Amino acid sequence: MCKWMPPIAGLRPDLAVGTAPAVLPPFPSAASICLACFTLLLVAGTALGGCPPGGAGGGGREPLRALAGGTNCSWTLERHTRSYNHLEGDVRLRRLYSANKFFLCIDKTGKVDGTRRKNYADSLMEIRSVSVGVVAIKSVSTGLYLAMSKKGTLFGSVKYSPSCKFKERIEENGYNTYASLRWKHGGRQMFVSLNGRGKPRRGHKARRRHPSTHFLPMLPS
Template sequence: MCGWTASAAHLCPDAAVSAPPPASLTLACLALLVVSAGPAAGACPPRAGHQPLQVLAGSSNCSWTLERHTRSYNHLEGDVRLRRLYSANKFFLCIDKTGKVDGTRRKNYADSLMEIRSVSVGVVAIKSVSNGLYLAMSKKGTLFGSVKYNPSCRFKERIEENGYNTYASLRWKHGGRQMFVSLNGRGKPRRGHKARRRHPSTHFLPMLPS
């Protein structure tokens, strides 16, 4: 019986001996088998006070699924892109040196070149390259250029089904609804609470500068 387990061979009688082993030795072998059937080598022990989450298959270290899921997005933070935000209404979003937000049809207009920086997962800050002002939204949904970066300058960037992006204020909402960056059919900014995700006025294509 004990001859089946190589690690217990020094405790077990020779398999060729036909006489049954003593009862005490049999119990010792069974105990050794129970110990050897414990967690496999390399498995992660439970954390104190917590139930372990599912361990990723093939992982050689003790990384729980939740932690691996979070870390997998870290490379997005700090990503910087130079783009012109071209609206579905055919205007480029721009911020002039006075802080006024507007739309222009001029393709290479200096105030329309933006630096889009990822500040956290799915959240960006948009800054005019020509004057260094940040796109911001007030509590009332008004767009303006801010000299300093602050919580009002954070926008949730989302790729919609039509391939355009929408930008919703991370800080402010109106009646529980998100408020979006928007340019109307005349290229003028709309109040955030008057725009909806499906409105063409809220849809922008981040275009590479030419």
């Protein structure tokens, strides 16, 4: 049998004579606690089929890659080009200023061209998001939609059709590119493009990384 020993005055019962001192586990550091909490949040988000905060539409400028397989998250660890997934149905008035220093315009005859005149009426565009990352571009003054033919030719269309849909993407340099949603050439995307003289290039001759396909949507002054 064990005999109970009364504690010595001033000492804790577990430190009294005849008993071995208790060994307390080390207290976890603040960094360990933060890491554990973050891991729990990731696991909980995956179990619910969602994405952790800061992903698409969450306002994070540098998204993360989803850690759990099968989770439908659009964000990645590497720098990813952004799409306007939060602007579906949004309408913006902009002038599309090319890296070649021309404003895209559509005249009343349906001709697509470039102009250096900043406040030219035919260059003011209504950019409407028709679905996630897809826009329709319409000249405010002429009411014609920017469209691309099967051969990659740009023209102004009176009626809105699938040929008027363009995939809008922000590139690494901050400029936007607009690729036809409907038409491709040999499996390659065809882009809206203005050459060094401000003339439209055929879509199949344009490449995403070429300055002729890069446009900066500018607020009307």
